[in-house]
Amino acid sequence: MKKIFQEEVPGLIRPEPMFSVKRVEPKAMTRILRMATNLVFVTTFDDKKPGSQSINAQFAQNLKDKAAEDRNFHMYRANDEFAKGQEVIYFFGNNEEELVANLENNRARIQNIFRVREKERLEKLILNRKSGDARAGGEPLGLNLNLPASYQIAKAESDFLWLRQPTPNTNRADISLFYHVQNYVSEEQLKPENIMRMRNNITRQHIFGDPSNRDSFLTLEYEYPEPTFFYTQVAGNYAIEMRGGWKTNTNSMGGSMLGIAFVDQENNKLYYMEGFVYYPNEKHREAIREIETLLTGTTLLRAAAE
Known part of the structure; x- marks a missing residue:
């Protein structure tokens, strides 16, 4: 047992x-x-x-x-x-x-x-009150996002959306979710090494531990824990799940993360979405469980309409 x-x-x-x-x-x-x-x-x-x-x-x-x-x-x-x-x-x-x-x-x-x-x-x-901002922010990416009202948009572009649930006290984890879309070219993009490379390219461009320091971008932790990969499904599509740790390039911050890559084959789009936790010296299990619940509840806009 x-x-x-x-x-x-x-x-x-x-x-x-x-x-x-x-x-x-x-x-x-x-x-x-x-x-x-x-x-x-x-x-x-x-x-x-x-x-x-x-x-x-x-x-x-x-x-x-x-x-x-x-x-x-x-x-x-x-x-x-x-x-x-x-x-x-x-x-x-x-x-x-x-x-x-x-x-x-x-x-x-x-x-x-x-x-x-x-x-x-x-x-x-957690979804008794949903975020209208998240739903609107997901539309340019072709995604239907069902997130709690506590998540606020930190950055939004045509191919990228970052939402954050800042913690008001030490009793709740600081959770961020981000979503990215790009063209799907081949199955090679779904190989673990290419998913990790894509993920780091996204965070290097968009997410920083210290916004005033461009060297503080987020990167994967490769040693402990080593990234692990699983097969799953999102929005009825085959998907690759990645679990592991993250840190800033300056080693000033770090935590646990869960990312998912999946393909919209009808429109030849590759999606990567991730949730990461900043909660120093505290347990991360429940925060990662929340992230998993929210990410796997993501649907494509046309699927939601149908």
Whole structure:
């Protein structure tokens, strides 16, 4: 379970677990604890200890029979079981060996279930008031941007838009989002080394730690953390996600970042968008989760119209 839920979030400048976990003995479950946003129950049907017996009593006999017949049946989801908007998952096996094998084989799937649910909850929370300026700023780039009203335009050009959510105090991260569009020529542009080069060219031209110092432009951190790449989808299009760290060329500032490159093949346009965090000596996981939620919610204007 630790390997699944406390695996490190890739690309952060300091190690942070993917999820925060609180372990509770089944007999100690209270009504308040049952109201938690995410609940995970773990048991084996051959375990006679009181804790497992307490969980096993919640299973209908047909589920136990199915688990006995199908060794790969190890998970049961029950949304909103104790509270609205809740994700409840039961992990089980006829014995410990079966349970562990199934958990290890389905690690990425299980992580994704909770990532998606957290993303959905966060989207509802932060998008209750949307930014009209962001929507208007995205139009020249051909993008439909759904951002919270707290994001303000810092710079806007025909092929570039930078929005920032400045932090009024030390309790909230300083988050920036920027978007860039250029002509799509070939698949070579989506190779990791070319995405990194494109990204650095954008920030070298537009974003500076100190606006009065042109040498303070933002650049990628290549050593720790090393940039990592994943496949994803944005606006129904194949996309490349890049996670890692950023710093100013003068080494005066730095933080974590998440960038996404994708192609609008109908119009032969290549988009790169990124969110980066400035939050010295603080955790970045939740800020990166917000960035991921906002960037992956981006759509092309024509798609939004349809």
